[in-house]
Amino acid sequence: MKLDRFDRQLLNLVQEDATQTAERLAEKVGLSPSAIQRRLRRLREEGVIVRDCAVLDPKKAGRPTFFVVSVQVERERPELLAQLREWLAAQEHVQQAFYVTGEADFVLIIAAHDTETYDALMARMVQENPHVRRFTTNVALSVVKRGLTIPIPEETDD
Known part of the structure; x- marks a missing residue:
């Protein structure tokens, strides 16, 4: 799907605050509220x-x-x-999971109420996935930045 300048502006704005009304977004983007609604619907459908x-x-x-976990598997079958x-993907405490290059095969971001909950999750992971060779854990001492925003350049060279 090709994104035009209006789509890119709109994507940046709704990532910032998805509760903005079509009227408010229209003011910022320079389109009518109905055009904003159509674009948002299309972006969701696509x-x-x-x-x-x-x-x-x-x-x-x-x-x-928050736990940052590196997971190694025995074989990459x-x-x-x-x-x-x-x-x-089915675990509620796993916020993000990345298949990565390097020493680890996966890097996970896990949010758990306490270390006991985390421990139980990891015990289940090893028990239910016997090809997991090992994992290492880092405990976040504080959150400096947290988000899922993907920067969308408003202008492209296309």
Whole structure:
């Protein structure tokens, strides 16, 4: 899907705050509210916008602990990797999972209420995915920045 200048502006604005009204977005982008609504609908239908969500303040939402985990698997057999990917995607405490290059095969961001919850999750991961060779854990001491915004350049060379 080709994104024009208006689409790119709109994507940056809704990533910043998805609760903005079509009227407010129209003022910022320079289109009519109905054109904004059509574009947003198209961007959702085309899968550019996957979902709208609320970003919570961890301190006010129960103070979860964040764990950054590197996971190594024994063999990179496609069916075993697919099984682990599905397992990770189904876990509510796994916020993000990346298949990566380097020493680790996966890097995970996990939010858990406490270390016991984290420990139980990792024990299940190893038990239900026996091809996981090892994992290393870093505990986040504080959150410096957290987000999912993807910078969209408003102008392109196309």
